[in-house]
Amino acid sequence: MKWSRAALAMVIAVPVIALLVRSMGNDPRIIRSTLVGRDAPPFELAVLESEVLQMQEGDTIRLSDYLGEVVVLNFWASWCGPCRIEHPALTAVADAYRARGVRFLGVLYQDQPESARRWLDQLGEVYPTVLDPASRVAIEYGVAGIPETYFIARDGRVAHKYFGPLSVDTLVTHLDALLAEPAPAAESMVGNP
Amino acid sequence: MIRASGRWLRRSPRSAPGALAILAALLMIASPVNAQAQAPEVVLDSVQEEQARALASELRCPVCQGMSIEDSPTELAVQMKNIIREQLAAGRSPDEVRQYFVDRYGQWVLLKPEASGFNLIVYVLPWAVLLGGGAVIVVGVRRWTRSAGGDDQPAASTPSGQ
Numbered sequence: 610m611k612w613s614r615a616a617l618a619m620v621i622a623v624p625v626i627a628l629l630v631r632s633m634g635n636d637p638r639i640i641r642s643t644l645v646g647r648d649a650p651p652f653e654l655a656v657l658e659s660e661v662l663q664m665q666e667g668d669t670i671r672l673s674d675y676l677g678e679v680v681v682l683n684f685w686a687s688w689c690g691p692c693r694i695e696h697p698a699l700t701a702v703a704d705a706y707r708a709r710g711v712r713f714l715g716v717l718y719q720d721q722p723e724s725a726r727r728w729l730d731q732l733g734e735v736y737p738t739v740l741d742p743a744s745r746v747a748i749e750y751g752v753a754g755i756p757e758t759y760f761i762a763r764d765g766r767v768a769h770k771y772f773g774p775l776s777v778d779t780l781v782t783h784l785d786a787l788l789a790e791p792a793p794a795a796e797s798m799v800g801n802p
Numbered sequence: 803m804i805r806a807s808g809r810w811l812r813r814s815p816r817s818a819p820g821a822l823a824i825l826a827a828l829l830m831i832a833s834p835v836n837a838q839a840q841a842p843e844v845v846l847d848s849v850q851e852e853q854a855r856a857l858a859s860e861l862r863c864p865v866c867q868g869m870s871i872e873d874s875p876t877e878l879a880v881q882m883k884n885i886i887r888e889q890l891a892a893g894r895s896p897d898e899v900r901q902y903f904v905d906r907y908g909q910w911v912l913l914k915p916e917a918s919g920f921n922l923i924v925y926v927l928p929w930a931v932l933l934g935g936g937a938v939i940v941v942g943v944r945r946w947t948r949s950a951g952g953d954d955q956p957a958a959s960t961p962s963g964q
Binding site for chain 1: 864865877878881882884885904905906907908
């Protein structure tokens, strides 16, 4: 009687505990996006005008312009508090890793360009931001809230998706890992328009 | 300081349509209310309208708490509904449109998860618990009535009796 009860309790408790332990081991900010491992959705978007970066109205940036380089794609907005927290880390690492072939690109998410301009003037700007009217690119990437950051490998595939404010340590860890990967063969990079 | 190198910065050759497009985009961003009002430009027949509504009710609004994009007034939900309408108008089936969002947001975007694999737990577990609970009650009541009848030995009659 006692043993059968204990066995029943184990049958119920063990899977529940196992599930909890497994989930607790995961970093909740590393989201297993369906995009990870697939080619990053291509886009061509107008830039946010910038005197510092010498970008004017009508300039556009295509993701494919960065093919062969590691890309950090950061969705942000001036109304987003955590974006303000991670901004110093993003700019510092963008500066430090530029020479190693890492490109940072901001995508403005549901924000007014004028507000974004003022925000960047105040906090500093070392890499370009593109405008995403109607959130089409955000939806293509499955953005569910910001800040959200996508690490794109040199072969154009999404390597990681990160939700929440990034730290220098997290950025450096992901970037070092991606830079350590062997450079893709030229023919494997043709498919991404 | 970063320099805009020509390799990755591209200037639009046709500046007039480009400028118009940007102006339109700015206007849409600047006034979300207008953007919402202008949204349903896509004309659908009555069947497609119903399909669009059904799909929107099935899809989770990514920036809300447990709400479908049909019920959500957020800008992202409005844009997602526009995409549904555009794709239906372009001849895609509801399944294809649903898959478009699952490919980007994962199964999470479906308010009702598909009954396969790990998700089966959601469908099977409540019934299993219900049946298990029912069995426990039946067994318990039988024992109780038996003991109340006084057929069994008193020592083994009460559930707490060892």
